[in-house]
Amino acid sequence: MPSDAAATQKVRPIGKRGEKSEAIRESLLRAAEHVVGEIGYANASVTLITQKAGVGQGTFYNYFQSRQEILDALLPALGKDMLSHIKNAALGGHSFAELEYRSFRGFFDYLEQTPHFFRILNEADVFAPKGHAEHFETISARYLRFLRQSHQNGEFPAFREDELETVVFILIAARTYLAMHYVFGEDGQKPLPESVAETYIKFVRYGLEGVPRSADANEPEKEKQ
Amino acid sequence: MPSDAAATQKVRPIGKRGEKSEAIRESLLRAAEHVVGEIGYANASVTLITQKAGVGQGTFYNYFQSRQEILDALLPALGKDMLSHIKNAALGGHSFAELEYRSFRGFFDYLEQTPHFFRILNEADVFAPKGHAEHFETISARYLRFLRQSHQNGEFPAFREDELETVVFILIAARTYLAMHYVFGEDGQKPLPESVAETYIKFVRYGLEGVPRSADANEPEKEKQ
Amino acid sequence: MPSDAAATQKVRPIGKRGEKSEAIRESLLRAAEHVVGEIGYANASVTLITQKAGVGQGTFYNYFQSRQEILDALLPALGKDMLSHIKNAALGGHSFAELEYRSFRGFFDYLEQTPHFFRILNEADVFAPKGHAEHFETISARYLRFLRQSHQNGEFPAFREDELETVVFILIAARTYLAMHYVFGEDGQKPLPESVAETYIKFVRYGLEGVPRSADANEPEKEKQ
Amino acid sequence: MPSDAAATQKVRPIGKRGEKSEAIRESLLRAAEHVVGEIGYANASVTLITQKAGVGQGTFYNYFQSRQEILDALLPALGKDMLSHIKNAALGGHSFAELEYRSFRGFFDYLEQTPHFFRILNEADVFAPKGHAEHFETISARYLRFLRQSHQNGEFPAFREDELETVVFILIAARTYLAMHYVFGEDGQKPLPESVAETYIKFVRYGLEGVPRSADANEPEKEKQ
């Protein structure tokens, strides 16, 4: 639930000591998320973040050692969010193709409801390399586990297990670029066109599972819903 | 040959007026390329660039209207370079798979000999959006033309022509991320492992061309060279 | 008491928070006054001002949004000073002529003890137009009120009330130019010669009040003091 | 005749050597006049001036030793113009009042047809002090001669000759301020209201010549024209 009303959030002091501490930290992270999401890492000044968080400027340094530290903390925090969203979205799928399709859609759902996320993700590579690496590590590891499992279940036998990592990178890359171009392209944010999702899943299924060469394949058997 | 020794290059005045002018402009671009490649757009100050170029600070503004302008000029200039390199690399291929494989290798060759390029490419999205958009436009258009031609030659009949754009984005994304992780991963620059290239091309071929499900496919028939 | 020794003033922190703040702001204004008074608006750099004020450069922007802002603040601040000085000087006068004479002298007294003022006033027209307009508005309005009152008391019946504004401009102009030439002329600052003051007041009295043509007028009845 | 079409003037080479030289110098002065008149001394860069003059940047320094030099040359050059215009305007007047009135109008005529002039005059005090002093010297000397003559002819007997200088400063000041407020006030340039001219001349005539105290003077006998 990274959403939140726009204006300055005032930290409401809660009961125990540590809880208040935690609340401020949270508040700063939330504020940073908004600020970065709106104006980018480059312009996310400590002043802006603390203002949005409703705390004094100096307070910042009681919770983070440097501006860079909070920037690096941003993506991993959101990443967890995203992962759990995707996990949910994938529930109920059975075959690899089903699961992949659902999680693909889950990813784009998440983007739609968390518009800041993509900018944070995208710029992190440059501005929060540590955070980016950590995030990437996490999601690619999970993705890899998923592929391995499918592989052990006998899917895409044309690939050796040690090839799966490469495939993971390709799939993550694809998602990201498709988001970049179709969702966050020139004129504001739009939903991903269904046709793009279908082309993607077709390409991936064929790529991994293979398909008869003669393919009359223009009606991919995406899950009936 | 954008490479060059590290230290300050001194501009040697050449014969005619315009030639010298051109030489300085070139020199500044070259310097910017180095600086950005090494420390990123964010830290590429005009001072650093002019120092590296061996000219006075003020001189910069005789050739570029602003710092941003040279940053935006960087990628398109290098992009041309890259494209012609890849074109060369692809010469002699016949089938889609052959051409794709060769140009894929060509891309990674280029990265190897132009180590700055990747950082410039990667950060451009954030720091030189105009330049990045222009570059992306160019390469995806070319890529699309290539896919369309193959499609008209009867390759990957499982895809409709209007799906090819999506495929192009996936392929470009894949290259980029593979470069990011295998070539510019944690410990300095390394060549792309051949196994990764093979996995990539296998995935793409299957993805587009299809393959018998029973695939004994672990010996991809990449072109014999 | 805007006077002060030349060198860097060190801000002595006073008791309460707000007081110190106010002290620094004052200090900056005072410093700006000195700097502008000595080398003119054009050369009054933020660096110079903060140095003279004895604070760090960045501190400046905690108190003023821009260099221009402090420049615009200068004249209105001093203008208030001047007005109250003149008001004081005029106390006790009765007729128009008496009041005018006293306030004229008051003006020149003020210049004498606030030597920076004149340059600030003079250049403001160009460098701090907002401040200048505000100042001019204030003093001409006050002057006009004064003339109107005298007029209602039956003085200078040769003029209609709507002519008084024009007269005000003439009188302000006269003061300013006389200061420019006699006080701040070529060789440093000098007091206004009494003879000039007398000529001025004679000219104004005749101009407004009239005088017998045959005037034996070389002994103007300026107030006996 | 300082007027001239707007765009870049191209210097047309004329017959003799020295003439061309003179033409370029003239051209630069003319250009500077325009530039300063439009954007003020502060923003009148050498580049702008040479561009407007249609000569190379470097050429400037063949004709003036510094930017300041041309700025100082500006007002005296225009001042001559103005003086001859005023002289013309005054032709035919007989009494002091007549002559003064005519030259006063002549001054405002000149402003009307040479709109740049006032800005140049006004800012010169700050930006071209040498030029300003020279100009002021010239015009006040001439004015003084005029007053002296009238004085010797028996006008304003209430004043001693040594008082006339002070009067001159007052009169020049008055003109300038009236121009500033009525002609170049807030909303662009406007002609001087006739009523202001009348008030001025009335004030001056009375001031110098005296008038019966009982004055029913609201119909000043300005010259019948």
Added chain:
DNA sequence: AATGAATGAGCTTTCATTCAT
């Protein structure tokens, strides 16, 4: 004599971080 590119001093402004309160 005319040129215009090269230069660097100097400007205003931003902002992460420190630290006294």
Added chain:
DNA sequence: AATGAATGAAAGCTCATTCAT
């Protein structure tokens, strides 16, 4: 622990002037 004022390094950019051609 919370604060916010103070700080100064560093940035982009302008422009009068020089000078080689």
